[in-house]
Amino acid sequence: MATFPGLPNQAQQNNPLSKYFRQPAIYFTLPSRGKWWSNGALQQSATGELAVYPMTSKDEILLRTPDALINGQGMVDVIQSCVPDIKDAWKMPSPDVDATLIAMRIASYGHNMEFDGTCPHCNEVNTYTLDLRTMLEKIKAPDFDQEFSLDTIKIKFKPLIYFGMNQTNKANFEIQRLAQSIDQMPDGDETKVNEAVTQMGRIVDLNSMVLADSTDTITIMNPDGTEEHVVREKNYILDFYKNIDARTIEVIQTAYTDIAKEGTVPAQQTSCNACGSPFEMEITFDYANFFVRAS
Numbered sequence: 001m002a003t004f005p006g007l008p009n010q011a012q013q014n015n016p017l018s019k020y021f022r023q024p025a026i027y028f029t030l031p032s033r034g035k036w037w038s039n040g041a042l043q044q045s046a047t048g049e050l051a052v053y054p055m056t057s058k059d060e061i062l063l064r065t066p067d068a069l070i071n072g073q074g075m076v077d078v079i080q081s082c083v084p085d086i087k088d089a090w091k092m093p094s095p096d097v098d099a100t101l102i103a104m105r106i107a108s109y110g111h112n113m114e115f116d117g118t119c120p121h122c123n124e125v126n127t128y129t130l131d132l133r134t135m136l137e138k139i140k141a142p143d144f145d146q147e148f149s150l151d152t153i154k155i156k157f158k159p160l161i162y163f164g165m166n167q168t169n170k171a172n173f174e175i176q177r178l179a180q181s182i183d184q185m186p187d188g189d190e191t192k193v194n195e196a197v198t199q200m201g202r203i204v205d206l207n208s209m210v211l212a213d214s215t216d217t218i219t220i221m222n223p224d225g226t227e228e229h230v231v232r233e234k235n236y237i238l239d240f241y242k243n244i245d246a247r248t249i250e251v252i253q254t255a256y257t258d259i260a261k262e263g264t265v266p267a268q269q270t271s272c273n274a275c276g277s278p279f280e281m282e283i284t285f286d287y288a289n290f291f292v293r294a295s
Contacts, residue, residue, distance in 0.1 A: 024051035025107035028099065031141040031263060036093035036159055043085045050085045052107040055291070063291045070173065072166035082107065090166075093159040095141045095263035098285065102136045102265075105291060117281035119272035126273045128281070135265050135283065142262040144216070148255040150248070152223075157256050158216040159263070171206050175199055205242075207253070212238035214256055 027049040034044050044050070055063075059078045068074025072090075079089040082104045086092065092100065105113070111133045118125050147154040160168075178199055185192040215237050220228040231237060241249060267280040 022053050022056070025054050026052050026103060028052060028103045028136060030096045031099050031139050032093050032096050032159075033141070035141070036095075036144075036161075038088070038091045041086070041088040041091040043087060045085070050083050050103075052103045053082050053084070055082055055104065055108040060291070070170060072162070072170070075166075076162070079104070090161065090163040092162040094161070094165055094260070095139075095159055097162055097165065098263075098265055099136060099139045101285070101290065102132050102139075106132050106136070108291070115268075115281070115283060117268075117270060117279075119275060119277060120279050121277040122272060122275040124272055124274035126270075128268075128270055130268060130283075135268075138266050140263065142259050144259060146259065147219075148252070148259075150251065152221045154219040154221060155252065155255070156216045156219070157214055157259055159260070160210070160214055164210070164213045168206065168210055171202070175202055175206075207249075208238060208241040211241050211249070211253060211256065214260075215241075 029048050030042075030050065033048060034042055055078065059081050062068050062074040062078055065074055068077075076089040079092070079100060080086055083100060086100070111131055112129050113132055114127055114129050116125055116127050142159070144157050144159060147156050149155075178195065182192050182195045182199070185195075212234055216232075218231045218237055218240065220231070222228045231240075241252075265283045265285075267282050269278065270281050271278045
């Protein structure tokens with residue numbers, strides 16, 4: 001018998017209404033196949049497939065609560081409700097996030113979803129109904145086993161976990177909000193200048209922290225190509241990113257982005273309803289609206 005979050009197993013078995021409880025709507029396989037997950041954060045079946053249940057009323061309310069979404073706990077609770085085999089969603093590697101949320105939406109509202117795309121040829125905004133099942137099948141895990149070589153070092157990246165992604169989003173939101181308040185201050189205001197400098201410093205520190213969280217090891221190489229030292233300590237790696245020159249940090253960030261984007265939802269081939277021209281539509285998810293029930 002399936003288990004359901006929120007009720008003890010024994011209570012479920014004894015409840016004569018349990019046969020009416022929600023059942024798995026779909027099964028899917030994580031793009032990571034369980035790689036990069038911490039011990040105890042994920043329970044996988046022998047096939048590697050995870051059961052996905054439709055959202056409950058409580059889940060839907062959580063996703064409509066701004067504070068719960070901003071601090072991330074609401075989304076974590078809903079993920080663990082809909083995909084019980086995910087025991088700690090905070091530790092979910094980034095390549096699995098989009099796939100899991102897409103699977104949850106399919107289970108709750110069906111596989112069709114409307115997306116807006118602007119034609120690059122005539123600037124017409126088109127609305128398309130796309131099949132989320134196709135997107136889910138096309139998401140793959142990036143190859144984080146490849147190393148990026150830079151002078152005498154080799155950098156091996158790793159995906160961010162959901163906790164790090166959420167902390168980054170929260171910090172970005174706060175920085176953007178403060179930036180808006182700075183813009184409203186009179187020009188020449190010394191306070192405005194000081195706040196702007198402070199925010200720029202926070203952005204730089206945030207970028208360094210994200211890159212450190214996304215780095216598994218940095219290997220120092222000898223001139224003959226042998227390894228001199230493998231650095232795994234996060235504090236050393238963070239110190240490195242904070243103290244290298246701007247051009248080098250840009251090169252490393254670009255290398256990480258190029259690898260990580262392999263795990264994003266691929267662009268959809270479509271054509272403009274107005275001018276008929278074909279174009280690629282980039283798919284981005286606004287999770288504030290992603291789980292809104294279609295009318």
